[in-house]
Amino acid sequence: MLSFVVPGGQPQAFAVAARLRLFARATSLGGPESLVEHRASVEGPGTRAPEGLLRLSIGLEHPEDLIADLSQALGG
Numbered sequence: 304m305l306s307f308v309v310p311g312g313q314p315q316a317f318a319v320a321a322r323l324r325l326f327a328r329a330t331s332l333g334g335p336e337s338l339v340e341h342r343a344s345v346e347g348p349g350t351r352a353p354e355g356l357l358r359l360s361i362g363l364e365h366p367e368d369l370i371a372d373l374s375q376a377l378g379g
Contacts, residue, residue, distance in 0.1 A: 304332075305359050306342070309377075312354040316341055320357060322376035325364055337362035337369055 309316040320328055326339040338360040342352040361369065 306356055308353050309355040316355045316357050319376050323372055325369055325372040335363045337364055
C-alpha cells in the first residue's frame with residue numbers, strides 16, 4: 304500500500320487514475336490485483352484527505368509492468 308498526491312487536485316488525480324491500465328479502480332485490500340483509489344471520493348464530504356491523493360494497493364503483477372504503467376499515467 305502506498306499513496307501520493309497528484310498536483311492539480313481531484314481533476315488531475317482522476318485523469319491519472321483513468322490512464323492506468325494495470326490498476327483497477329476499486330477499494331479493497333488483500334486481493335491479488337493492483338488497485339487505485341481516490342481517497343477523498345471514498346470518504347465523501349468532510350474528508351481530510353487531500354483532493355489529489357491516490358492510494359495504490361500493489362498486487363502480484365510484474366513490478367516492471369506496474370512501474371511502466373504508473374510512469375505512463377503520470378506523463379513520464
